[in-house]
Amino acid sequence: MGAFRLPGICVLVVGLTILTSGCNPFSEPRSMLDEYVERLARVLELEHSLSPIDPGERIPRRRDRQLALPELDINMLDFLSLYGCELQYVVGERNSVMGRVMQPLNRLRYEQRFIVEARNCLPEIHTDDALYQQVGQAIESKIASLPIAFWNATWGTEEMESLATLAKGALPVTPDRGRVIQVAADLALLNTTLEVMLVGNYHQPLDDVAALQQRWLNTHTLGQLFVSAHLLTARLDDATRLMQQRLEGRPLCLQGKPGQQARLAEAVLFNVYSTNVQPYLTLVQRTRDDMVPVAATLVQRQLAVMPAEFEPWYRRYLTVTDPGSVWYQLDQAMDRHTRSWQALMKQCGLMPG
Secondary structure, eight states: OOEOOOOOOOOETHHHHHHHOOHHHHHHHHHHHHHHHHHHHHHHTTTOOOOOOOOOOOOOHHHHHOOOOOOOOOOOOOHHHHHHHHHHHHHHHHHTTTGGGGOHHHHHHHHHHHHHHHHHHHHGGTTTTTHHHHHHHHHHHHHHHHHHHHHHHTTTTTHHHHHTTTTSSOOSSSSOOHHHHHHHHHHHHHHHHHHHHHHTTTTOOOOOHHHHHEEEHTTTTHHHHHHHHHHHHHHHHHHHHHHHHHSSSOOOSSSBOOOOHHHHHHHHIIIIIIIHHHHHHHHHHHOOOOOOOOHHHHHTTTTTOOOOOHHHHHHSOOSSSSSSHHHHHHHHHHHHHHHHHHHHHHHOOOOOO
């Protein structure tokens, strides 16, 4: 019994009647888009090559994303102990061995607790002018540096790195919609937490933030979305170049009358592009609309402290209209692709709607 290879991915034994999902080129984004370009090239009778996919730009390294928090010269512990203020325990925990290696979210908690307990302590120490002034200055310093602590606890974390990694490939053809909605809700929660903190509510609990960050260690949806944008842009441009090459060369139809080749091209348009590629495009756009605006807002609210090394990545992945962004480039690729199909079909009187 002989064997043959289907385009791109799998070998089947002759006589097999069931095509498994693993042999279906439309079950995975990369093979689906490669197949689309290859079929279009065949019906247009053109040689083709698949262009390299932009590997993308990974989120900056953690050391470039994290900001240095100013440290206070705390020499008030012995004095505070005389008044019984809770602040002495907060500062003591920070000065402990474990306190010196706090993760960013725990450091943000510490900064909050310091402000709250220092304010609570002020009435107890009002008779000691020097200590009162020192604690008051510490409160002002902590409030001023709180945006840095919040940046480190959001964009400076390992969890954000996991969410935005490019190492997990593109969004699947049928993604977990619930996960997309959850990530968007998580990002919205971070925005709300920041907003509340910026208006002076330092009692804001961070347990929900800890829970979402734990989820992100096994979630890579934002990075998969970016990979999908790079993949779609490259393959749409590959297909567009084929159509432009045919438009500039031998007409697909003579005197505007569709022949067999035109009908085959029309079949690729409706049976491959409209049935498979376009729904994936819609999926990527919908996921972008769910997640990118809330992620962008989380940056925009922190522009005052955003590290310079972070800005190019932000502009590339979290802006839509910047000419250098993946979303602007994808939108332009889609527009070129649509116009090329329209021009090709117009030659044959088969103008698509």
